[in-house]
Amino acid sequence: MKHEKTNRMNNLLRKAFFPALAAVVISMSFSSCKPEDERVYGSYERGILIVNEGLMNAGTAEITHYNPTTKQTQQNIFGAANSNRALGDVAQSMTYYNGLYYIVVNNSNKIEVVDMEFKSVTAFENIQQPRYIQFGGGKCYVSSWGNGGQVYVLSPATGSLIKTIPTGFGPEKMMLIDGMIYVANSGGWGHGTTISVINTGTDEVEQTIEVGDNPIDMVLDNENMLWVLLAGKYNESWTEVTGAGLVKINPRTNQKTLTVDFTTSTGTAVSLCTDGQTLYYLYNGGINRMGTNMEVAPASPFISGYFYKLYFNNAKFYACDPGIWQTSGKVYEINPTTGVGTDTITAAIGPSYVLFRN
C-alpha cells in the first residue's frame, strides 16, 4: 500500500515537477533578457540620422539626429560628442554595422567609426575619395573614386586593407544580394557604363554588366529584381543630358530584362528609392514615380522642385533639399500617394544621406 502511495507520489512528482521546473527555467530565461522595447538605447541608436556634406574645403560636414516621436532635432552630434572635433570635409554616407556607425568622409579620404553615442572609436584613413560602404561576409567593402576606381575590402574592426578590387570609373552605390556585391560604376569625374558583380567569398569580380551611361543608384523591388538608375551624360556644351534611364536586372541571371529610357533634360538623374512596388527618382526638375510593373517612364515629375537625394522608410519617402548650400538644408517627409509633405526636418549644410534607425 505504502509502496503504491510512493509510486503514485513519484508519478505525480514526475508529472508535476518537470513541467514546473521547465516553467521556472523558461520564465527565468525570459526575465533575464529584457523585452526589446525596454532596452536602454544609445542616444543616437534610434531615429533618423542625416549626413550633411557641408561646404567643400570648409570642413563643415556634420551629422543631424532627428527624433520623429518628439520632433526634436540635434545638430552637429559628432562635434558635440568629440570635444568639437571636426568630422571633416564632405561627408558622403553612413552605415550601421555591429553596434557602430561607419561615416564616410569623402574629401577627407577617411571613414570615421563611432559608437551609439557618436563617440569616436577609430578612423580608417588614406582611403582615396570613399563613397559608400557595404558589409558582406564579415568584411567591409568601400567604393572609392581614387586611382581610377576600385572597391577596397577592409577589416571592419581595424580598417586594415584585405584587398583592392579594381572596378569601372567612379564606383558608387553597392548592394549585397545573395553573397554578391553589385557595384554601380557611376563614372565619377569621367564616364562609366557598368555594374561590377563581386563575389564576397573570393573578393573577385565575377561579372561585369553593361547597363548604359553612368549608373549611379540601385534598389531591389519586391520581386528581388535590381533596378539601376542611369544618370545620363551631358553633351559637350553642358546644356543637355541624354542616356538617362532605368535598367532592370535579374540578379539570379545577371541579365537585363528591361531598359527604360528617359527624355532629354538639362540635368542628370540623381537618386533612386522604392517601397518595393513603386520607384521614385530625381530627374527632369523634380521627383518622378514609376511602378515596377511599368515599362515607360512618366513624361513629367510627380513633384517639381530641386532636390538632392531621395530615401524611403516606413511608407514615406524623404527628399533632401540642400537649399542654397550655404545655410541649413531640409529633409522633407512626403506621403508617396498624395505627394503631400507630412514633416520637415531642419538639417545642416547639404543634407545628402539619410540613415533610418527604426
Next chain:
Amino acid sequence: MMRFFLITAIILAAFSKKVASQDICDTLNLDEIRIVEKISFTKIPGQTVQNLNQIKENSGIDRTLGEALAQSTTINVRSYGASGISTVSVRGAGASHTSVVWNGVNIQNFQNGQFDFSTLPIAAADRISLIQGGTGAQVGSGSIGGTVFIDNEIGFGSTLKAEIGLNAGMFGQFGQQAIAEKQSPKFSTRIMVLNSVAENNFTYLNTNRFGSPVDTIRNGAFVKQSVLSNSKLKTGTKSALNLHLWFTKQHAEDPGNMAVPTKGHFTDNDNIRSAVHWEWQNNDYVMDIRSAFLHGYVKYAGDITANHFTNNQINEISLGRNGNLIPWKASVVQSTEWIHSSDLLDSPLRNRYSVFGIAKYPWKKVEAAFVARQEIVDNNFIPFTPALGIDFQLTKKFSMGVFSSRSYRLPSFNDLYWTGWGNPDLSAEDAINSEISIKFDNKSLENVQKIRLTTFNNEIRNMIVWLPQGSIWTPENMDRVKTYGLEIETSYHSKIGKIKYGFQTQYSWTKSMSGGFQMMYVPEHKGVVNLEGSIKGYFLNYNHMLTSYRHANKENTIYVDGFQVANLGIGKTLLFSNYSFKMAANVKNLYNASYQVVRLYPSPPRCFEISLSISYKHSKA
C-alpha cells in the same frame, strides 16, 4: 582667458590710478609720433582714426599688414594658415567690405572685391591708419566696414640715408631689406627692396584626425618680393610732384587644410602699382591732381587652374579751400577697370565717375562736416552716398563724436561676369553706418592718456550671395546683415627718468546678425593688450590677443574654439655717429598655443626670430 583678463585688469588698475593723479603738466618732451601725423585722406569729425605706426616700429621686416592689424586692433583678421590669404572683417562686416587705400588710391581687387592682407609688408609703408566704420563717402565703393590707409611720404632736405636689414626665424624664415634715400631741397627719392621667404614646415595637432595626432605642414612655403620707390620733385615754391612705384611678386604654396591636405597647389600674385600726384597750395587753396595705374596678375594652380590679369586706371582732380570759415574740398574721379581672365567671359570693362565734396563747419567747441559722393558706373547712378559727422569738445579733456553715413560696394567682376554664372543685373550692396564715441584725452609733456568708448550700428542691405539655380550657381542681392557693438580703447604712455613705458588695450564686442544668427567667423569678443618699454636703447614689447569662439556655419551649429596668442619682442638700438644698429629678438606665439583662426587651418606654434638692421644717416646742416 584668465591670463588675458588678469593682464587687462592689472593694466586698467594701474591706468586708473595714473589718470586720477594726472593733473600736472611737465616739461618733458615725448617722442610722440602717435599724436599728429600728416595723412593723405580726409578725416571727418565723429570718426576715429587709429594710427598703427607703433606696431610697424616694433615689427620685423617680414611682418604683413594682416599680422599688424591682428596685433594692434580688434578688427577680425581671418588667416587661412601661414601661407594662405588673410582677409579682414571690420565691425562685423564682410571680407569684401574693407578697402585699402595706398597713397590715395584704392587698391582693393575689383575682380573678387577683396584684398589679401598677407601680400602687403608693413615695411613698405611710412604710415598706416585705420578708420573703422563706413567710409563710403570719402573712399567710395567697398568701404562699408572700414578702410586701411597706407601712405608713403618723403620730404625735402639735405639728407642721405641707407639701411640694410636681415631677419631669420624658425620654419625656414629669412628676410632681407635694403633702403636708400637721398633728400635734397628740390628733389628727394627713395628705393626699398624687400625679400621674404618661409618654409612654414611646422608641426601642429591635427584635430580633424582621430586622436588628434601631430602632423607637419607640407607645401606651405612662400616667397614674397617687393620693390618700392618714392620720389618727390619741387615744381615751384608752392607745388610738388610725387611719384610712387611699387612692384610686388609673390609665390605661395597652398598646403590645403587639416581635412584636405593638398600637394602642388600654389598661387602666384604679381602687382605693379604706380601713382603720380601733383600738389599745389597757397594760403587759401589746395589743389591735387592724381593719376594711378594698377596692374595685377594672379595665377591659381591646383585642382583648377586659373589666370587673371586685372588693370585699373584712376584719375582724380581735387580743389579745396583752407583758412576760411567753412573749409571745403571737391573732387572728381574717373576710373576704368578691365580684366582678362580664364574664368570670365570676354574681357569686361567698367567705367566709373564720381564726384566727391566735403564742407567743414568749425564753430567754437563744435566741428561738423558734411560729405557727399555720387558715383556713376557705366552710365548708371549708384545710390547717393552722404555722411555727416560732428565732434563736440565737452570739456578740456572729454569730447564726443557722432557720425552717420551711407556706404556701398559695387558687385565684383566675378559676381557680374563669371562665365555662365555671373549676374550682370546685380545692384550695389548698400549700408547705413552710425556711431557715437566718447573720448578722453589727457596730454602733457610727460604723459599721454587716452580712453575711447565707441558704440556702432550698421545695416547692410542687398548683400550679394551666390545661390544654386539648378546645376549652376549665380549671385543674387538678397541678404541683410545688421551689426552693432561696442569698442573700448585705452592707452597710456609715460616716462620716468630715462625709462619710457606705455600700454594700449582694446576690446570690442560685436554682434553681426543675419537671419537671427551671428555671421560666420565674426567673434563676439576680441581683445588686444600691448605693453612696451625702453631704456637706454633697450626696448621690450609684449602683445597679447584674445579672440572668442567663432561660428563656422550660418546656423551657428559649428564653431571654432576661441584662442589667446602672445608675442614678445626685445632688442637694443646702438648709435655710433651716423650709424644706427638695431638688434631684436621676437617670440611669436609665446605660450605655444595650438589654435585655428579659420576652421581646420592650423596656425604656427611658438616661433623664435632674430633680426639685425644697420642704418646710416647723414644730414647737411
